Amino acid sequence: MSTTLSATALSRLLGTWNNGTGPAYRELADVVRLLILDGRVALDSALPSERSLSAALGISRTTVTAAYSSLREQGFLSSGQGSRGKTRIPELTPFGRALYGPQPRPAEPFTAPGLTAPEGLIDLAYSALPASGEVVHRAFAAALTELPALLPGFGYDALGLRPLRQAIADRYSAAGAPTQAGQIMVTSGAQHALTIIIRTLAGRQDRVMVEHPSYPHALDAIRAAGCRAVPVAFTKSGWDLPAMESAMAQQKPKLAYLVPDFHNPTGMIMPDAQRRRLVRAAAAAGTVLVADETLRELNLDGVATTPLAAFGSTVVSIGSLSKSHWGGLRTGWIRASETMIQRFAAARTTLDLGGPVMEQLAAAHLVRALDEPLPALLETLRGNRAALLGLLAEHLPTWRTTHAAGGLSIWCRLPTPISTALTVLAPDFGVRLAARPRFGIGGAFERNLRVPFALPPDKLETAVLALRAAQDKLDSAPQLRRSLTHAPAVAIA
Incomplete structure (x- = not known):
């Protein structure tokens, strides 16, 4: 089902769009096009009527009409009788050029805009890998033989299956952060984990310190929760520890979200000395550190580091199989104190009642043999x-x-x-x-x-x-x- 974008919402996304560098209709069309390409305006969304958008922007209806016509000609807006145009990505020729104008499109739904590029485009918007096919297939085959033993149960478990939680805990213990199964909660991916953490530990208008630049979907989650992001800029050599310490001491953020292991997007890794120092500063400020470790296994240079959680109890860790095995597994986890895990489990029930059993059985095999692929x-x-x-x-x-x-x-x-x-x-x-x-x-x-x-x-x-x-x-x-x-x-x- 398509969504309808109100004139007020689109006006807010457009910001100060008219800079006087060209015809107003062309500037408006270019900015809407960018919003569609960037995923900030979802595909298959109905744009506001010409009348309502012209009123919201304080411009003539003729300008909006011309901008919409330009988007239709470029293939970014559908046309249809009796309905407003809906956003889309244009068809491409074999040479990668857009076929502008009305073009028939396949009937495939775009339920998650941006995750897959249209056919013919090389997608550099998302960094993801195909599945480690044989390994994943073998894990699911083994899980299928184990499934009958669980069928008499209800199938709901907010914490996740015990064998998977134990396997994850064992990985942390082997890496230098002693962990029990009770300190693990299995989630439907790392983004799900972050949403649960923010909902549990931060309220609207609470501050959340972030690296700058940072992972886009983490910023989305912070914004969606109504929290205020406090950015601390990277230096050429990586994390600016004095600036992070100062931000925590002065602004007392409830949370600090960071990617210490192969930071997204820079690929940098935080040395253990900085990790220890950061954990001390967070403890002094009463800030909970949220360490996103989804890229930790992709250690191309073999740099040895210790999980951030090994340096203090104020750390909540997020992990996932999405990068090491396959995003389609939708299996992630949270590592924290047992008390904190119970709080997360209670908060989770507003989102879901647990993850799919089959995927967790397969994930347990994958985590136990994580080094194989x-x-x-x-x-x-x-x-x-x-x-x-x-x-x-x-x-x-x-x-x-x-x-x-x-x-x-x-x-x-x-x-x-x-x-x-x-x-x-x-x-x-x-x-x-x-x-x-x-x-x-x-x-x-x-x-x-x-x-x-x-x-x-x-x-x-x-x-x-x-x-x-x-x-x-x-x-x-x-x-x-x-x-x-x-x-x-x-x-x-």
């Missing part, structure tokens, strides 16, 4: 990383890159503030990007772009060549670059 996976990712860095150096030599010690992406520093412009233009060249506002607060990082290396080298080469072509077009058309760059960043918090 990793050597081959890490070797592949090292090759992809080397290929991407080489391609960027060859074809985009003015881009500066960080060294990702692990994870799935490179954080690039662009020579000019063109990140939004590239995001708007890239689909015309067959590539889909994550716009830089998704990683920050208040429209930051216009000179940055995250480029994942989850794809094989041949796809990465095609993508980098497309990015070079898009940059060349912007370089040759300063007016176009200015127009697209001034598309507003939406404040995430």
